[in-house]
Amino acid sequence: MTTKPMFDLAYEGGFGVGAFNVNNMEITQGIIEACAAEDSPCILQISKGARAYANILFLRKIIDACVEQYPDVPIAIHCDHGDTVDLIRDCINDGYTSVMIDGSHHSFDENVSLSKEVVDLAHAHGVLVEAELGMLGGIEEDVVGLDAEEYEKNIEKFLTDPEGARVFHDRTGIDSLAVAIGTSHGAHKFKHEAKLAFDRIERIMKTCPGLPLVMHGSSSVPRQFVDLINQHGGNLSGTMGVPEDQIARAVRTYGVCKVNIDTDLRLALTAKIREVFSTNPEEFDPRKYLGPARDAIVEMVRGKLHMLNSAGKADVVITHWKKMGEPMPDYYRATAGA
Numbered sequence: 001m002t003t004k005p006m007f008d009l010a011y012e013g014g015f016g017v018g019a020f021n022v023n024n025m026e027i028t029q030g031i032i033e034a035c036a037a038e039d040s041p042c043i044l045q046i047s048k049g050a051r052a053y054a055n056i057l058f059l060r061k062i063i064d065a066c067v068e069q070y071p072d073v074p075i076a077i078h079c080d081h082g083d084t085v086d087l088i089r090d091c092i093n094d095g096y097t098s099v100m101i102d103g104s105h106h107s108f109d110e111n112v113s114l115s116k117e118v119v120d121l122a123h124a125h126g127v128l129v130e131a132e133l134g135m136l137g138g139i140e141e142d143v144v145g146l147d148a149e150e151y152e153k154n155i156e157k158f159l160t161d162p163e164g165a166r167v168f169h170d171r172t173g174i175d176s177l178a179v180a181i182g183t184s185h186g187a188h189k190f191k192h193e194a195k196l197a198f199d200r201i202e203r204i205m206k207t208c209p210g211l212p213l214v215m216h217g218s219s220s221v222p223r224q225f226v227d228l229i230n231q232h233g234g235n236l237s238g239t240m241g242v243p244e245d246q247i248a249r250a251v252r253t254y255g256v257c258k259v260n261i262d263t264d265l266r267l268a269l270t271a272k273i274r275e276v277f278s279t280n281p282e283e284f285d286p287r288k289y290l291g292p293a294r295d296a297i298v299e300m301v302r303g304k305l306h307m308l309n310s311a312g313k314a315d316v317v318i319t320h321w322k323k324m325g326e327p328m329p330d331y332y333r334a335t336a337g338a
Ligand code: G3H
Pocket: 021, 047, 048, 049, 050, 080, 081, 185, 262, 263
């Protein structure tokens, strides 16, 4: 399904839908098993890097298998950080139900015009659009040549401007907006204090009532996985994630409907693989290390679905989806022969 039935209920009902990055079979299975166990909707998102790494044809088949294996789990397929209209067109043709166009590093007017072009294209095919305004730390600070310290010192300047968000929404007709509210990508989100800008989120919510907000960079960087990695030959220092109680508050109170998580999946997977390698150096059966890694993802994601308050919401999402009679993207109508 698209994200619309999910966000309708999430916005009103104070929950967030986890948007988890998928790159291979074990990661995807771990996420979807957790969602099935917790009766939760989910968004499986695919970055440009993931498309190139796994080959979208293979990822699509893995996701098709998820839909077939777990028909009661509401699933949306989303393009994460799309950067060109050509890529978005490919994603629409590949059956994505939602796309992100990330023009946040462009000028306001260029971001508007790129996002609007994508909205026109995607909506014509029944696909929903997320765009971004403001600048997150991590990957995006590199784009404009700032170091993390400088970014954190000047954070107010980079956060999403509430009035700008209103104008941006009006001019583009986007379906959801990724906002810069203090998070950043990766395992080093804060240098000093781990803190979301709640005053800013609240103001954006007021200037854009009803617009689902998206929080990128929402990994909490669990201590247990960082420690496990370091105990078994890794070298991660100075890591800091978003405290889960703050994410819980953002989804329950401030219209944050989509919560993007990738780094924590990478950490869980890497920690478990490292543990097996160093405790069983004679082991070389991939099932013996990818299996425990997948189990760790299931357990971690189950916890997150409770934190997001989306556990137990699968049924209401499906009921709402059927009731609203939402047309499926063209891709699915075509493949169903309609
Ligand atoms: O926001 C970025 C996501 O973590 C995806 O990362 O481009 O390395 O796949 P990637």
